[in-house]
Amino acid sequence: MSIIGKSFGILIESVIFATDFSPASKGAAIYASNLAVYFHLNLIVTHCFSLSQAALEVEVETGKHRSKQRTDLENLLKNTALVLPSGEGKSEAILLEGDPHEVVPALAYERSPALVVLGTHGRNAVDRLLLGSVAESILRRFNGPALTVGPHVSAVLSKQLSFRRILYATDGYPESVHAAPFAVAFAEAYGIEIDVLHVVRSDQIDHPDRLHEIQQRFYSALDATVPLHAKEFCDPRSFVEVGEAQDRILKHIDERKIDLLVLGLKRNSHFGMENRTKGAFPIIAMASCAVLTIADGSI
Incomplete structure (x- = not known):
């Protein structure tokens, strides 16, 4: 656990980076990793999914076998976490099943005090200038600190953030x-x-x-x-x-x-x-x- 600032002693234990593997998540990944390293925090990389009907049938019918959808996502998530440095050694990959607005806040509360980091494309089919629906739904449910990196944020080229x-x-x-x-x-x-x-x-x-x-x-x-x-x-x-x-x-x-x-x-x-x-x-x-x-x- 790390203390941010001296005047208030804000306690943060984990940075939870929720990714959908889209280009919008790449900028947020750099912020999440940099913050974890700078403040010596655990970095948890997570992705939320729902089983397709075919994958659900495979897992329900066999009872033991894991669907290809699940194993593919687990591997993709692990590879994403491997390239992101953490302040506490290796980054942890956690695949979450369910609605993002429910399971991401639940994970954050479980690993609290946590800082949630999100990336968003900032548009959807209905409203082009509004926050992405997934990021928005998470922010509505999570009552802790959350850092969101939108589509107009310049790409961070350096390995270290330069806040001025x-x-x-x-x-x-x-x-x-x-x-x-x-x-x-x-x-x-x-x-x-x-x-x-x-x-x-x-x-x-x-x-x-x-x-x-x-x-x-x-x-x-x-x-x-x-x-x-x-x-x-x-x-x-x-x-x-x-x-x-x-x-x-x-x-x-x-x-x-x-x-x-x-x-x-x-x-x-x-x-x-x-x-x-x-x-x-x-x-x-x-x-x-x-x-x-x-x-x-x-x-």
Whole structure:
């Protein structure tokens, strides 16, 4: 088990990389392996599947024989794990049978505290700019930290990740500060800067003093959550924007050359997951950097 950061002592034991063997998973694999090595963590490479009817008949009828589908996937998964370095020796391959949104969170809880790493193509047949349905379903069910690498994230050519600046984006309300310790912990661990971006919807500003009120409530909650020495160490820069979260965050990522976006997710937040066309999912799918989401309570 490793401690990430000194101020909060975030404990992580395992990195769980869920792959579907697609090109979208390759970038996520590099992030998962790098994080496992950097923080000296176990790396678990997993794939979820359901038996085809033919394979099911083979296994049910014989009772002992394993279907070709199962053995082929086991071999493919083992070969994938073999080429990914881990912080604790060899990477472990675990083939999971069942729905990804059920079995991946279950594995993460079994190996907790864990960081789940996902790759996504960011599109499907219905909505081209939304998060892939599998990654989205896992994020909805998993209440721990999850790192998602979308299709617009540049390929990592080096064996070592080069994080230079973190963006911690909030909706300006005290309830969103639960992700702050993770942003600070990663910044401390990598010795990098934090940008803090508050995005407030225009319809929330019903009188001239409202924005100031929202800011002060958030800063009070942040001061109680992030110790002063941590803020000084990370040299946070604070920005306030009024508008749509997706547009403001994506613009900030590009303009400030952000390497990691940290989002705290709540059911009723501006960044909530209750609506697939709004909130966190399109941001993750379109961001040019990896996104670390921290869920607060059941989604």
